Amino acid sequence: MILYAPLVIVTIYSFNDSKSIITWQGFSLRWYFDMFTGPESAKFKVAASNSFIIAIVSATVATTIATLAATAIVRGGAARYRTASLGLLSLPLMVPEIVTAVATLIFFNTIGFSRGLTTIILAHIVFCIPFAYLPIAARMQGIEDTYEQAAMDLYATKRQTFTRILLPLMMPGIISGYLLAFIVSLDDFIITNFVKGAGVETLPTAIFGAVKMGIKPNIMAISTALLLVSVVFVTISYFVAKADNKNK
Amino acid sequence: MLPVQNQVAVNVRDLVKQFGDFTALRNVSLAIKDNEFFTLLGPSGCGKTTLLRTIAGFEHQDEGEILLFGDSIAGLPANQRPVNTVFQNYALFPHMSVLENVMFGLEMLGSSKAEARPLAHEMLELVRLGEFAHRKPAQLSGGQAQRVALARALAPKPKVLLLDEPLSALDLKLRKAMQLELKALQRETGITFIFVTHDQEEALTMSDRIAVMSAGEIQQLGSPKDIYEHPDNVFVAGFIGETNLLPVSVDEITNGHAHCHLGGGHKVICSAVEGVAVGNDVHISVRPERLRMSAQPSDQQSLPGTVVETVYVGSDVQSYVQLNEGPLLTIRTQNSALGKQAIFALGTQTYVTMETGAARLLQD
Amino acid sequence: MEHSKGAAGAVTDTYAKERVWLLMPTWLMLSILVVIPVLIMLVYSFLTKEFRGGVIWEFTFAAYDQFFFDRGLFGDEPVKIEWTYISIYWRSIWQAGLATVLSLLLGFPTAYYIATRPQNSRAVWVFLITIPYWVNLLIRTVSMKFLLRENGPLNDFLLMIEVIDEPLRLINTALAVQLGLFYSYLPFMVLPIYASIERYNFTLSEAASDLYATKFATLTRVILPSIKPGVIAGCILVFVPSLGAFLAPDLLGGAKNFMIGSLIEEQFKGSAGNWPFGAAASMILLSMVLILLMVFSRQQKKAQPQGGQ
Numbered sequence: 001m002i003l004y005a006p007l008v009i010v011t012i013y014s015f016n017d018s019k020s021i022i023t024w025q026g027f028s029l030r031w032y033f034d035m036f037t038g039p040e041s042a043k044f045k046v047a048a049s050n051s052f053i054i055a056i057v058s059a060t061v062a063t064t065i066a067t068l069a070a071t072a073i074v075r076g077g078a079a080r081y082r083t084a085s086l087g088l089l090s091l092p093l094m095v096p097e098i099v100t101a102v103a104t105l106i107f108f109n110t111i112g113f114s115r116g117l118t119t120i121i122l123a124h125i126v127f128c129i130p131f132a133y134l135p136i137a138a139r140m141q142g143i144e145d146t147y148e149q150a151a152m153d154l155y156a157t158k159r160q161t162f163t164r165i166l167l168p169l170m171m172p173g174i175i176s177g178y179l180l181a182f183i184v185s186l187d188d189f190i191i192t193n194f195v196k197g198a199g200v201e202t203l204p205t206a207i208f209g210a211v212k213m214g215i216k217p218n219i220m221a222i223s224t225a226l227l228l229v230s231v232v233f234v235t236i237s238y239f240v241a242k243a244d245n246k247n248k
Numbered sequence: 249m250l251p252v253q254n255q256v257a258v259n260v261r262d263l264v265k266q267f268g269d270f271t272a273l274r275n276v277s278l279a280i281k282d283n284e285f286f287t288l289l290g291p292s293g294c295g296k297t298t299l300l301r302t303i304a305g306f307e308h309q310d311e312g313e314i315l316l317f318g319d320s321i322a323g324l325p326a327n328q329r330p331v332n333t334v335f336q337n338y339a340l341f342p343h344m345s346v347l348e349n350v351m352f353g354l355e356m357l358g359s360s361k362a363e364a365r366p367l368a369h370e371m372l373e374l375v376r377l378g379e380f381a382h383r384k385p386a387q388l389s390g391g392q393a394q395r396v397a398l399a400r401a402l403a404p405k406p407k408v409l410l411l412d413e414p415l416s417a418l419d420l421k422l423r424k425a426m427q428l429e430l431k432a433l434q435r436e437t438g439i440t441f442i443f444v445t446h447d448q449e450e451a452l453t454m455s456d457r458i459a460v461m462s463a464g465e466i467q468q469l470g471s472p473k474d475i476y477e478h479p480d481n482v483f484v485a486g487f488i489g490e491t492n493l494l495p496v497s498v499d500e501i502t503n504g505h506a507h508c509h510l511g512g513g514h515k516v517i518c519s520a521v522e523g524v525a526v527g528n529d530v531h532i533s534v535r536p537e538r539l540r541m542s543a544q545p546s547d548q549q550s551l552p553g554t555v556v557e558t559v560y561v562g563s564d565v566q567s568y569v570q571l572n573e574g575p576l577l578t579i580r581t582q583n584s585a586l587g588k589q590a591i592f593a594l595g596t597q598t599y600v601t602m603e604t605g606a607a608r609l610l611q612d
Numbered sequence: 613m614e615h616s617k618g619a620a621g622a623v624t625d626t627y628a629k630e631r632v633w634l635l636m637p638t639w640l641m642l643s644i645l646v647v648i649p650v651l652i653m654l655v656y657s658f659l660t661k662e663f664r665g666g667v668i669w670e671f672t673f674a675a676y677d678q679f680f681f682d683r684g685l686f687g688d689e690p691v692k693i694e695w696t697y698i699s700i701y702w703r704s705i706w707q708a709g710l711a712t713v714l715s716l717l718l719g720f721p722t723a724y725y726i727a728t729r730p731q732n733s734r735a736v737w738v739f740l741i742t743i744p745y746w747v748n749l750l751i752r753t754v755s756m757k758f759l760l761r762e763n764g765p766l767n768d769f770l771l772m773i774e775v776i777d778e779p780l781r782l783i784n785t786a787l788a789v790q791l792g793l794f795y796s797y798l799p800f801m802v803l804p805i806y807a808s809i810e811r812y813n814f815t816l817s818e819a820a821s822d823l824y825a826t827k828f829a830t831l832t833r834v835i836l837p838s839i840k841p842g843v844i845a846g847c848i849l850v851f852v853p854s855l856g857a858f859l860a861p862d863l864l865g866g867a868k869n870f871m872i873g874s875l876i877e878e879q880f881k882g883s884a885g886n887w888p889f890g891a892a893a894s895m896i897l898l899s900m901v902l903i904l905l906m907v908f909s910r911q912q913k914k915a916q917p918q919g920g921q
Contacts, residue, residue: 072634077625096856103649154353
């Protein structure tokens with residue numbers, strides 16, 4: 001329960017009516033209104049919309065790539081390809097995040113790609129692929145291949161078999177893969193901090209910048225809101241998996 | 249009801265299939281006739297499923313060819329072969345309703361949903377599951393799922409239906425009922441059925457012809473009666489039904505009769521078969537129900553021995569007789585034919601009568 | 613015939629012909645955006661620095677030289693070993709190691725507790741453990757910072773129950789970094805250990821106690837050896853990210869508790885602005901991690917044949 005204590009405390013204090021974070025002056029939602037109307041709200045609104053754009057694009061692309069990769073790795077035979085591809089896929093998980101960040105920054109700099117939203121999205125896609133891949137591949141391994149054989153036996157082409165049989169069967173895995181990729185992208189700070197251009201902020205970098213100046217109550221409200229998004233997403237993913245298990 | 253035609257539906261020629269070092273099929277050749285209920289029978293790993301999957305197009309042969317009504321189907325993927333499969337685990341698409349499952353093949357062949365729907369309903373009626381059309385596969389019992397799988401495979405009107413141990417997941421009672429149902433369905437539709445099973449009783453019940461397989465080769469091909477009564481070799485005799493497999497030496501062959509002796513010098517006469525010559529040490533097979541016991545020697549071949557065990561098995565009594573200085577025989581006597589109980593008591597001296605024709609000489 | 617049958621979990625070859633195309637995006641993305649960048653980073657670490665960021669394309673060992681050796685301000689003094697950076701790495705290893713031990717001490721009993729719950733409540737427990745992991749690391753670290761402040765809730769609480777007389781200085785200490793790292797990566801310790809305990813066949817314990825083993829002997833002689841791979845995996849999963857952590861030391865540690873992550877960040881974002889040096893520092897960190905992972909995977913391979921089912 002140590003895991004929850006700090007989060008709960010921040011959540012409680014985000015409802016504090018006080019301008020200072022030290023004293024408790026009673027319950028209020030003022031900092032949640034401040035999120036939308038306060039002096040810093042414009043900055044955070046832009047950062048939030050950047051964050052969500054990045055997360056949606058990265059998660060979508062990463063999930064698509066991961067779905068194709070899972071199909072090839074789980075249904076493609078040939079151990080040689082599999083080991084090599086799995087090694088490649090696990091790279092972003094093994095290499096320390098800060099090293100990935102440095103390497104990506106240097107890379108964009110070398111090829112003269114100016115930093116901005118695009119560089120963040122590209123870096124996030126790569127970083128999200130393994131997170132999307134794991135649940136999708138796990139799901140796919142649980143699908144018996146007689147379904148595909150039955151479909152092809154009934155005159156479906158490989159493409160039809162994929163879209164009409166495999167894809168629907170993989171859907172729970174794809175949904176949780178997408179949600180995880182989304183959260184990973186939304187939460188990422190280190191890589192974003194390195195590859196973002198000047199003036200482009202996402203929620204985590206904006207929060208980090210603000211926290212450097214000291215923790216203010218509006219930050220706590222924003223943090224709590226972001227925390228809620230994560231919890232909701234993970235909960236959805238949990239129940240998707242659970243409902244699916246029940247179906248079997 | 250259509251009679252078995254002489255036209256060949258599936259012609260398999262010199263098929264070879266290897267998985268790494270393991271040879272699943274060695275030069276398998278057979279001709280399956282149109283409208284035939286044909287069974288591939290054998291133990292696990294004998295190659296019967298591989299043969300079926302090669303015909304379906306899920307495996308590709310290393311050598312040899314398969315002709316479907318005279319046309320080679322080598323290289324055609326499964327989705328271009330006019331054959332359909334009923335899978336062992338049924339493989340009903342879990343995310344589709346029963347009706348959608350049955351419609352699937354028709355749609356893939358280009359029918360619109362409107363065209364496919366009545367046909368699919370018709371197939372479901374055929375397997376008497378009309379009212380289950382809108383259920384999901386998870387809501388069906390094993391027997392129902394089995395029938396849906398059958399309807400789904402039959403809906404596109406395949407030229408040949410392949411069945412991969414489709415009854416193995418059902419309990420005994422349901423299995424017996426489905427055997428008869430399948431047989432009737434085959435007769436009604438006139439489609440060639442190729443049925444894979446390891447259950448010899450199932451094969452004998454349903455088939456027009458049976459190919460007994462072992463170690464990637466066909467051991468014997470024939471009608472159920474042929475295979476049961478005239479097994480060609482030790483494997484077939486041992487695999488199909490219960491039998492006494494006894495080692496013998498051939499002493500003399502005259503007038504199509506082979507005179508042999510068992511261990512202990514007991515003499516046995518049986519029909520000569522090709523490939524077995526004087527001086528060979530081979531086996532004979534005698535079905536337990538073809539042997540009779542009596543207190544006195546009869547006028548036919550009577551072998552003296554001692555009763556060592558008697559087991560009551562419902563309709564029959566099974567006795568084990570140790571021939572004097574010879575092998576142990578299993579003898580099955582129907583309870584209704586049981587006369588004098590005394591001769592079956594343990595330790596009783598008895599004579600076992602083996603009428604001419606009861607013993608079958610086997611090639612090794 | 614059985615080996616061709618559609619067993620669940622098996623790898624099959626339905627899409628063998630298409631696999632190259634299906635894998636292409638993955639290969640391209642990962643090689644262009646991970647493998648090549650790391651190689652370029654390796655090259656950069658041998659280039660000459662340009663002030664205010666960037667590099668001059670001239671080959672030199674200067675970055676590594678600066679890391680390991682002290683040649684005085686003008687490079688003319690006798691060569692000494694430069695302890696500044698090595699000690700940062702050493703401190704990082706030490707901090708990460710402590711965080712790992714701390715996580716193990718708390719994570720092991722937690723994992724054991726969860727694994728011995730009834731089947732259906734286990735999933736809920738695992739879920740509860742994972743939620744904080746998916747919450748933004750930054751937010752978790754900020755929460756920790758908030759909690760540990762001089763007049764923050766923790767000190768208030770301790771004052772209130774009169775354990776202490778005056779506020780403890782918690783923030784900007786090594787202890788704070790410790791707590792931050794521990795808090796960040798604890799789920800990584802719990803989950804693999806949980807997985808291996810769950811797979812552990814508890815009748816083995818019964819067999820051991822049937823053969824007169826005490827509870828302690830059962831734990832050390834039977835349970836621990838069979839769940840060792842999970843424990844090692846958990847330690848790696850906590851140690852590796854702790855080593856390269858940036859947020860916890862930066863936000864909780866202050867200037868005195870500089871760790872590798874901050875050192876590297878300084879070279880790119882901060883005032884130091886020495887890209888080749890940052891690249892070299894990253895390479896050194898990466899090598900350490902890769903060596904660790906290689907040792908670990910060799911261990912795993914060795915453990916597998918005896919591991920059994």
